[in-house]
């Protein structure tokens with residue numbers, strides 16, 4: 001067993017224990033460099049799994065770096081996708097890819113995505129990032145191995161927090177039922193997850209008894225003792241006639257004292273100084289060409305930026321946020337407003353918040369952080385979105401006001417049937433927060449960028465869907481939904497800091513859009529606009545309308561500014577914060593009174609665009625009235641790793657793209673008007 005030449009069957013290299021130890025240390029060093037260059041990522045878990053990675057990729061697995069698709073290779077599935085850098089370093093050290101290229105980690109277009117994508121990098125077996133799915137994929141691969149009478153082994157690397165996902169236990173059951181003796185699970189048992197200690201967030205122990213009772217063989221080892229790790233693997237691959245799991249005791253952040261055993265280092269990357277300190281602690285001072293590697297990352301980044309800038313629509317001036325005097329705007333993540341509302345309304349004894357192990361980042365923990373007495377109403381559910389959703393329905397049934405939230409993709413897709421049947425069908429009063437929506441989630445990449453959640457949420461009967469435009473509106477919307485609205489409700493907000501364009505005086509009425517009009521240039525961008533409830537707005541015969549939701553509203557406002565300054569066009573911006581129920585009257589008026597409608601959403605095109613279109617096409621009021629429409633949004637593709645504002649450019653969801661689309665539509669409108677006038681001239685009078 002080792003790195004092979006698949007043509008000859010010869011072993012290319014077999015690492016000794018001291019060589020494996022040395023490789024693991026070097027891999028830790030390169031990991032820190034790549035994370036530092038990326039400016040984000042997961043230091044803790046990548047360091048805890050590194051000895052296992054070195055043993056598996058350099059000594060245990062049969063594979064051929066020159067022939068990554070060799071049918072007889074052992075398969076390695078990383079169910080715990082956030083440890084991707086360790087996977088990349090395992091591949092690089094085994095010779096699958098150039099080591100120095102791993103520093104392009106998490107950058108736009110890089111094969112070294114924030115979470116592994118097998119279609120981008122040879123050697124990566126499957127794409128993961130949504131926890132709890134890898135073991136099921138591994139079951140499928142192992143079943144195929146048996147059906148195809150192949151001898152390969154399938155390894156699956158998991159986290160201990162990840163064991164909280166119910167799907168893991170479905171797969172554990174399947175593997176045992178089908179006697180998958182060719183399947184080896186590995187649990188990186190570092191005892192920490194995002195919200196803290198696994199035993200406190202949601203205890204998964206005793207894992208050994210659990211796996212055994214499901215019919216698996218269990219091997220325990222110290223995951224940092226290379227001899228024990230290799231021995232555990234060798235034992236596991238010798239065959240027990242049933243699936244085997246290796247429970248490896250590890251330390252999160254292993255090797256760097258200030259990262260060890262600290263939950264805060266879960267999703268953090270080292271600064272340059274921390275990197276240097278870390279390398280010294282690892283005994284690697286001077287052994288890794290840090291400057292050269294960081295230089296390579298910078299060069300890659302410069303190329304990304306040049307490419308993005310070249311593809312941006314051009315106007316007379318640079319209208320980018322805060323780029324010049326009058327484009328100054330305060331930026332705040334929309335999610336902040338969610339936490340502020342929970343902090344305020346949490347005093348109501350009926351409010352209960354369900355934690356899904358991403359609590360600080362989505363601000364749901366603001367519910368209790370300054371009010372520890374509320375801790376008994378803070379219900380930690382672990383990484384178990386499906387069960388938590390149905391549990392929320394149960395809480396609502398008994399009169400509680402349950403709130404649950406996580407990344408929008410796990411809050412609205414992973415648990416979709418639970419939302420549909422447990423929550424919506426029963427019409428229960430549950431508030432679901434889809435945090436980190438859209439591509440602006442950034443370097444975590446496609447698996448973490450919800451771009452389809454609004455389709456599903458808007459498609460559910462009884463569901464109310466709100467997509468607030470900034471932090472202030474998020475607070476107002478949460479206040480209203482939580483305290484004044486009874487029924488299933490979904491609020492979607494973003495991760496990145498986005499412009500604050502509303503204030504205390506801005507109206508927020510559920511189901512009613514606001515009209516925003518550019519009036520004059522002001523020192524603060526937002527002060528240049530006037531906002532009124534759409535039903536109170538009097539037609540000003542604008543040239544076109546832009547209908548937007550979420551952080552695309554500030555982009556729409558900036559587009560209105562560009563259109564006025566560069567082209568003299570007046571744009572009516574509609575902030576359609578409530579996608580469901582939709583404000584039909586405001587849409588119809590915008591369509592009829594301006595004749596041109598551009599929609600803008602940070603989502604696959606359609607959640608907003610098609611809903612707006614259906615309002616326009618279904619009403620007899622607009623029969624025979626020409627309305628020219630265009631849509632800005634993600635065009636039927638998955639997301640990518642990259643910096644948030646780079647992704648806004650890459651996926652063409654910026655003000656510049658809205659403005660360009662608006663001009664295109666205005667050209668059509670003007671040509672039609674001209675045509676109609678000519679037609680009119682030629683028509684003989686009766």
Ligand SMILES: Cc1ncc(C[n+]2csc(CCOP(=O)(O)OP(=O)(O)O)c2C)c(N)n1
Nearest residue numbers: 045129130131159160161162192193194357
């Ligand atoms: C389905 C799903 N829910 C939530 C997340 C966000 N998330 C990423 S890592 C993580 C914690 C994982 O803990 P653990 O499995 O113990 O990994 P480790 O501590 O070893 O990094 C969570 C909740 C996710 N990626 N997928």
